[in-house]
Amino acid sequence: MYLFNSEVVKNQKLTQNIFRLRLKAANDFCRAATPGKFVMLGSDDGLFDPLLRRPFGICRWGSDWFEVIIKVVGRGSSQLSKFEKGVSVAVHGPLGNGYPNNNPKNDQKTLFLVAGGMGIASIASYLFSALDRNQSLAGTFLFYGAANYSELILLNELTAADAFGLQLQTITDDGSCGRQGLVTQLLTHELQSRPQSQVFACGPEPMLKSVQKVLLEADCDGYLSLENRMACGFGVCLGCVQTMINKDDDANVKTAKVCTQGPVFPARQVIF
Ligand SMILES: Cc1cc2nc3c(=O)[nH]c(=O)nc-3n(C[C@H](O)[C@H](O)[C@H](O)COP(=O)(O)OP(=O)(O)OC[C@H]3O[C@@H](n4cnc5c(N)ncnc54)[C@H](O)[C@@H]3O)c2cc1C
Numbered sequence: 001m002y003l004f005n006s007e008v009v010k011n012q013k014l015t016q017n018i019f020r021l022r023l024k025a026a027n028d029f030c031r032a033a034t035p036g037k038f039v040m041l042g043s044d045d046g047l048f049d050p051l052l053r054r055p056f057g058i059c060r061w062g063s064d065w066f067e068v069i070i071k072v073v074g075r076g077s078s079q080l081s082k083f084e085k086g087v088s089v090a091v092h093g094p095l096g097n098g099y100p101n102n103n104p105k106n107d108q109k110t111l112f113l114v115a116g117g118m119g120i121a122s123i124a125s126y127l128f129s130a131l132d133r134n135q136s137l138a139g140t141f142l143f144y145g146a147a148n149y150s151e152l153i154l155l156n157e158l159t160a161a162d163a164f165g166l167q168l169q170t171i172t173d174d175g176s177c178g179r180q181g182l183v184t185q186l187l188t189h190e191l192q193s194r195p196q197s198q199v200f201a202c203g204p205e206p207m208l209k210s211v212q213k214v215l216l217e218a219d220c221d222g223y224l225s226l227e228n229r230m231a232c233g234f235g236v237c238l239g240c241v242q243t244m245i246n247k248d249d250d251a252n253v254k255t256a257k258v259c260t261q262g263p264v265f266p267a268r269q270v271i272f
């Protein structure tokens with residue numbers, strides 16, 4: 001992982017409160033990025049306000065840049081969302097484990113990607129990484145849910161991925177795009193005909209809890225990307241710990257640091 005000051009290349013407003021920030025990065029940083037990893041971002045103005053950097057998934061990257069999608073929810077995200085071209089940003093990353101390697105072609109498994117709200121930033125990193133390497137997405141489904149049509153960001157790029165074989169299904173709380181309902185309904189329905197699938201999911205905790213329930217009922221393996229609040233991002237503050245089943249002994253529980261041991265965990269292990 002690297003600790004450096006980067007520069008904003010572009011800040012694109014996607015919705016009223018969601019922004020796509022492209023930042024400069026060294027080639028080494030970009031080579032270390034993999035789908036599901038994240039960065040800690042903060043101001044580089046010397047005022048340390050807010051004091052702590054904030055975690056954001058690395059959504060897409062090239063040879064000398066990377067992008068994050070920022071939803072404004074508080075002070076840190078609001079500050080980052082206002083950074084314009086040329087502004088210096090403190091970056092720490094790539095951090096975390098990312099999604100496991102998955103090659104549906106080799107193991108004949110279908111891959112179901114499940115994204116709720118801003119969870120799409122993490123899930124899209126898997127898709128963009130495949131697209132940028134001209135890798136087929138045959139056998140890959142994306143179930144993408146949000147509150148309404150305007151919250152379904154990146155839709156143009158995701159729709160274009162159907163040329164690579166991606167099967168995209170959207171669902172919204174108000175029915176303004178795709179079916180009306182919750183994203184787990186799409187997963188439940190498709191899992192019935194493909195119970196041996198692999199599943200990667202990212203979204204708000206109630207959604208992840210629901211995905212876990214669906215997976216356990218179907219006796220299907222899957223991975224959840226958690227977004228616990230983080231202070232340091234590199235394993236020293238214990239602010240991000242999550243209770244897990246101790247896989248060596250189902251009767252015992254243990255805690256895991258989401259920043260260094262995650263953010264991606266086997267769904268069967270997480271205790272919500
Ligand atoms: C690994 C990881 C990846 C993430 N990726 C993204 C991403 O790609 N895009 C994105 O927009 N956000 C992402 N987040 C969430 C993002 O880090 C928080 O929204 C951000 O830190 C909030 O900082 P703030 O100063 O703006 O808000 P604060 O002032 O700290 O908090 C404002 C409100 O947001 C809530 N909040 C803060 N952090 C979280 C969190 N992690 N989960 C749920 N609620 C929270 C607080 O409880 C409070 O109600 C990610 C978080 C993690 C841990």
Ligand code: FES
Pocket residue numbers: 229230231232233234235236237238239240241257258259260
């Ligand atoms: S955020 Fe500090 S230990 Fe994980």
